[in-house]
Amino acid sequence: MLAITSILVGISLRLTLASVFYGNYDQWSWDIVADLIHRGKNVYLYTDRYRYTPLWAYLLALFNKGAFLTGLPLHTWVRGFLTLVDINIAVLLGLIHHQISSSKNWKSSYIYLLNPVAILLTGYHGQFDNLAILPLLLAVYIYSRQRHSPPFLTLWILGTLSLTIKHITTFGVWMFFVYISPTYRRAFLLMACSAAVFLLSLFPCWWDAHFIIMRRILFSQGAHGLYGLGKFLPLPVGKVTFLCLMTLLPVFTKEFLKLPLLKAMEFSFVAFLALTYMIGEQYFILPIIWGSLFHTPWYWIFTVSAALFLVGSPNNIHVPWVPSHWNMVWVTALIWFSTFLIKKASWSPSFSKGKKVP
Numbered sequence: 001m002l003a004i005t006s007i008l009v010g011i012s013l014r015l016t017l018a019s020v021f022y023g024n025y026d027q028w029s030w031d032i033v034a035d036l037i038h039r040g041k042n043v044y045l046y047t048d049r050y051r052y053t054p055l056w057a058y059l060l061a062l063f064n065k066g067a068f069l070t071g072l073p074l075h076t077w078v079r080g081f082l083t084l085v086d087i088n089i090a091v092l093l094g095l096i097h098h099q100i101s102s103s104k105n106w107k108s109s110y111i112y113l114l115n116p117v118a119i120l121l122t123g124y125h126g127q128f129d130n131l132a133i134l135p136l137l138l139a140v141y142i143y144s145r146q147r148h149s150p151p152f153l154t155l156w157i158l159g160t161l162s163l164t165i166k167h168i169t170t171f172g173v174w175m176f177f178v179y180i181s182p183t184y185r186r187a188f189l190l191m192a193c194s195a196a197v198f199l200l201s202l203f204p205c206w207w208d209a210h211f212i213i214m215r216r217i218l219f220s221q222g223a224h225g226l227y228g229l230g231k232f233l234p235l236p237v238g239k240v241t242f243l244c245l246m247t248l249l250p251v252f253t254k255e256f257l258k259l260p261l262l263k264a265m266e267f268s269f270v271a272f273l274a275l276t277y278m279i280g281e282q283y284f285i286l287p288i289i290w291g292s293l294f295h296t297p298w299y300w301i302f303t304v305s306a307a308l309f310l311v312g313s314p315n316n317i318h319v320p321w322v323p324s325h326w327n328m329v330w331v332t333a334l335i336w337f338s339t340f341l342i343k344k345a346s347w348s349p350s351f352s353k354g355k356k357v358p
Contacts, residue, residue, distance in 0.1 A: 003110050007090070010113030011083060017123030017317075018079030019072075024315045027075050027126050030060050034074060037061035042205050044212045051217055053164055053201045056128055075126065082122045085131050086113065092137050093292055099144055100262065100293070112292040116307040117284050124316055127282035132166035133289050135159070136173060140265060143180055155180055160194040164201050167217075168283070171246045175268040178250035179261045187250075227279035227326040228334070238277030245275050257340065266290035267340045274337035279326065281315055287333070298336035305332040 029049035043050045063077040094109035139158035159173045181187035224230040229238045269286040284306040291299040310316040312324030
């Protein structure tokens with residue numbers, strides 16, 4: 001009963017935020033993009049607010065039709081859909097939890113659904129990073145079930161879909177390919193093919209707006225100079241440092257830390273938040289999803305710092321008296337990252353007597 005109540009509360013909070021509040025700058029951008037698609041315009045030519053592949057734009061156009069037919073506002077459709085995505089993520093987390101724990105409960109599911117960071121980002125902020133994670137999480141689940149004869153084509157398709165939905169998952173997909181591939185050459189080939197599909201997904205809009213697409217998508221970045229290494233290093237130095245470290249991270253993780261796949265995926269997204277030179281508030285959900293499986297102490301500390309930031313942020317519900325400091329979140333992400341470097345420090349006691357982690 002407690003689990004069911006927790007799940008219903010998590011879903012209800014998301015839907016309440018989705019219906020009561022219009023949202024922020026991003027929702028305004030979604031309105032503009034949906035209208036442009038409805039009028040048959042190239043979104044890259046007519047607005048500078050869109051920095052993703054056309055896939056999300058087409059979904060926004062679909063939601064806009066739903067809004068017209070039902071009378072519900074677009075923002076309710078968008079965040080209602082993202083709530084559905086969160087429900088699917090929670091189900092997958094629960095199924096994976098069953099694989100790595102001797103207890104057959106859905107603890108990871110309701111931990112994620114009740115996580116205030118996930119609630120605020122899905123219910124209010126309205127970015128779609130969780131949608132990009134969903135196919136990657138499904139790929140990890142499938143591989144964990146079929147490690148002895150993995151369906152490589154299915155896994156590649158899911159990894160590619162994740163990358164194509166939103167390329168914020170690039171390094172997580174790279175980590176996954178390194179772990180499932182028998183050689184680094186195979187992993188590189190899988191990643192190169194995924195990157196090719198990502199570029200092909202831009203083809204419908206390429207000829208009219210190729211220079212804009214290159215600048216806005218291929219070379220775009222979040223806010224810099226506010227958070228982490230981006231605050232302390234010049235932009236070119238921070239960028240090169242981040243790209244080099246994140247590219248080499250799977251090799252270091254597999255060969256030296258020898259983390260199993262699920263911990264490696266968590267580590268990849270924690271490392272992203274610890275080492276990035278750019279930032280967006282929606283990035284906070286990335287380690288939250290994977291961390292919900294193990295819910296270590298630093299997962300909870302990061303949750304508290306990120307939730308406080310969002311509560312006080314002008315881009316979220318903005319409670320003025322709540323402190324909202326970027327580097328408060330960065331410090332917790334950095335310490336969480338450092339715990340993985342001491343191998344046993346990153347293991348959750350709740351799984352110490354369970355099954356072997358895939």
